[in-house]
Amino acid sequence: MSRDIILVDPLPRTLELIMEPAVRARLEALGEVVISEDRRMPDEQVEALLPETVLIFGQTDMPKERLNRAPKLKAIINVESNFMPNIDYQSCVERGIWVITPASAFASPVAEASLGMAIDLARGITQADRDFRQGTEEYGLAGNKGVFRFAGAPIGIVGFGDLGKQLRELVRPFKNPVRVFDPWLPGEVIKRLDCAPSDLDELFRESRVVFVFASVTSENEGFIGRRQFELMQRGSAFLLMSRAAVVDFPAMLSAVKSGHIRAATDVFPDEPVAADHALRAIPGLLLSAHRAGGTRDAFYEIGSMAVADAELIMRGLPPQLCRRADPATASRLRSKPVSVS
Structure with missing residues (x-):
């Protein structure tokens, strides 16, 4: 039968x-x-x-x-x-x-978490909370050293699939100019969503906040590395929200540890992360346990x-x-x- x-x-x-x-x-x-x-x-x-x-x-x-x-x-x-x-x-x-x-089921929650983490990095929200709990807080203007307004800040999006497009829609009210790097898309697709096609170096050099949503391919493992982090303006924010393998992870940690940039990551080369991993103690690094999309x-x-x-x-x-x-x-x-x- x-x-x-x-x-x-x-x-x-x-x-x-x-x-x-x-x-x-x-x-x-x-x-x-x-x-x-x-x-x-x-x-x-x-x-x-x-x-x-x-x-x-x-x-x-x-x-x-x-x-x-x-x-x-x-x-x-x-x-x-x-x-x-x-x-x-x-x-x-x-x-x-x-x-x-x-896969697009995760686009909305990942984009939402990415926006929240970006605002956190720009405004120093988590760091201010940690300072307050340690009794080292500062008030008013003194408490805003090194921060910047997310609204209007130039944004770069690396990878313009479901996640990148969803993030682009979420940031519209903030009136950010948006650059996009995605070698799998023609510029016409990017322009239709009010973004500027960009090469990778220009995106990192000109953006105050960089979001990475790229998938891992046979051609792009570790394609974001020391060169790109050095191109970023001091104090800028970098968010790794897709796959850890697209980034030279030690280079990212080094750029944050040096104080050149702040960063957030929801993904890691090895998960779960070892309890004694040095990244847990790096100031300026916002950590999320691969939970951005898992609602x-x-x-x-x-x-x-x-x-x-x-x-x-x-x-x-x-x-x-x-x-x-x-x-x-x-x-x-x-x-x-x-x-x-």
């Missing part, structure tokens, strides 16, 4: 994390759900299910050989939110298999977007909410699974 199997292999996510009960019920209405959440689904179980699998929710390895053994497969929905080099994307295109991810509503949005598009796909219609993988770009990505956003 033929079955429609929905293979759920979602780690580091779980269905409880990303789906409210009503959304999970919609998923279960699409077919027979087979789940592995305590560990990655074993290869032998995946192989046994492939002939009847119509949907995959998760990060299961799907090279061409496996795709060939899954004749009914309609979609792979990556609920970790990053396309990884464990799928033959070109074969999926040729077979008409959708490969999608609801309750964002995780549920992952599930609702994924299931809504799965329903469309099962009806023979194209997905409308999730980002679609393109072989030309997905093959360059170097993301690795993470436990949070």
Whole structure:
């Protein structure tokens, strides 16, 4: 008897994390759900299910050989939110298999946290609180040494995908001139959102606040380093909100430790960060434990977007909410699974 199997292999996510009960019920209405959440689904179980699998929710390895053994497969929905080099994307295109991810679920909370952290760095809010608790606070103008108004300050955005575009909309009321560096986008796209296309050096030299939302690719690991930090105006703010690997992390820490810039980071080369790591004691460094996007509503949005598009796909219609993988770009990505956003 033929079955429609929905293979759920979602780690580091779980269905409880990303789906409210009503959304999970919609998923279960699409077919027979087979789940592995305590560990990655074993290869032998995946192989046994492939002939009847119509949907995959998760990060299961799907090279061409496996795709060939899954004749009914309609979609792979990556609920970790990053396309990884464990799928033959070109074969999926040729077979008409959708490969999608609801990554934009994190855009709004990450942008919101980024704005809050940027204002904090510009105005010295956290540092003022620490000074007050230590009894070294200063009042009025004396308490604002080295700070600047975020409103109107020139901004640079590195990486203009979902996160960068969302941040751009949030800062509109502050009337900041915005420069954008994104080699994957034509200038026309950037200009339509009232931003100026920029090369990397110009962006770092002219911006008072730099936000980094770039993904990691085979070509850009560590592409922001000492040169860019030296170009920044003294006392400027740098925010790393996407992937740690795009930045020379020791160079960033050195620039902050020297007092040349202030910085905030939500991501780190190794997570969790060691309890005795020296970065915990660096003044001028605002630390966030990879939590900017990990809000309750964002995780549920992952599930609702994924299931809504799965329903469309099962009806023979194209997905409308999730980002679609393109072989030309997905093959360059170097993301690795993470436990949070």
